[in-house]
Amino acid sequence: MIPVSEALDHLFALARPLEVEDVPLREAGGRVLARPLAALRDQPPFAASAMDGYGVTEAAPGLAFRVIGEAAAGRAFPGRVGPGEAVRIFTGAPVPEGVKTVVIQEDVDRDGDRITITDRLGDGDNIRPYGNDFRAGMTVEAPRLLGPQDIALLAAMNIDRVPVTRRPRVALISTGDELVMPGETPGPDQIIASNTFGLYVLLQQLGAEPRLLPIARDNEASLRTIFGMVGDADLVVTIGGASVGDHDLVARVAEGMGLERAFHKVAMRPGKPLMSGRLAEAMMVGLPGNPVSAMVCGHVFLAPVIRTMLGLAAAPAARETLRLAAAIGANGPREHYMRARITSEGVAVFDRQDSALLSVLGAADVLAVRPPNDPARQAGAEIDVIRL
């Protein structure tokens, strides 16, 4: 058994960053920017009014002006504004030549084409200077996971196609005679393939392209057949059959098909029988079958692997340090990822930690991480958590 950190090092060495593809801007959300992008223009491309009001050469309570025209967003006032003159102006409009300040309309009395500034004058000139948001050439750096705000910025920079890292293709193989798909009618000794679907969605959320392969049965021929269907997957993930039982055949069959194994068994709870290696062009990760073990390994190992393939920094799942809501007992020799919930009192670790309990995992919002041989802890003690 190797420690979690060593397993992650092996996984990072196996995970290859994928190639770059260009996508239309609106499809770039949730993708990883692969190369820096530079703004193609200045923003705003003219000094712009920040308010609805009147553009004037100077402003003070009591000053009066004659309104000589209008400037709206997308329709500039063509002339120059001189002393005693005002231009009706709207938010986003180019500020005409000569205008030094925009007086908001709430601070003005209007009578026909005459305005008089009242004594309620606010601060500032209400003018956004030319290029004060960004200038042409300003860059958005890569790698970067693009969110809605980034897309808005890239659009303003007039970028319509975005170089992103290709989505990793992940083949998901469930194994076991006992499994049927959700919606099917299980026999009396069968259960529903559940973590398969949890992992599918996790992978999707990570920016991968998961593919569900048919369930492999607990015999070598069936496993070989399904392994033969992984096609051009970058990552092959098996679920179950990873342990030491007579029907746990994944390692043997994968090795028969050329798996160069990097490790098998990690000193963690749950997730001990994890394995990984290289299988022809793909990377393979064999997850334990227990539903919580598979999902925990998804967060602890698959998520960092997918991020690495997407070109993001090879780093373990992010942790935060919080405080325990109640005392917990000593930990054993394996790093323990305990299902827990954040409450107003702190991190409440659930009593029931069996790795088959999806209902408990469903009620959890964090994994509380206990180092190997961590002594008993009192309420209020610090504890690291990984958000689910």
Ligand SMILES: Nc1nc2c(c(=O)[nH]1)N[C@H]1C(S)=C(S)[C@@H](COP(=O)(O)OP(=O)(O)OC[C@H]3O[C@@H](n4cnc5c(N)ncnc54)[C@H](O)[C@@H]3O)O[C@H]1N2
């Ligand atoms: N003698 C030992 N027995 C076990 C050990 C051990 O070290 N020595 N390790 C235990 C640990 S830890 C785990 S975790 C499990 C993992 O076993 P496998 O990876 O071989 O998984 P299976 O035996 O195939 O299944 C375990 C459990 O999970 C259910 N399962 C499997 N796939 C799915 C799925 N896609 N969706 C829902 N449920 C699934 C399966 O029916 C079993 O109940 O081994 C321990 N045993």
Ligand code: MOO
């Ligand atoms: O991964 Mo196993 O759950 O440690 O029960």
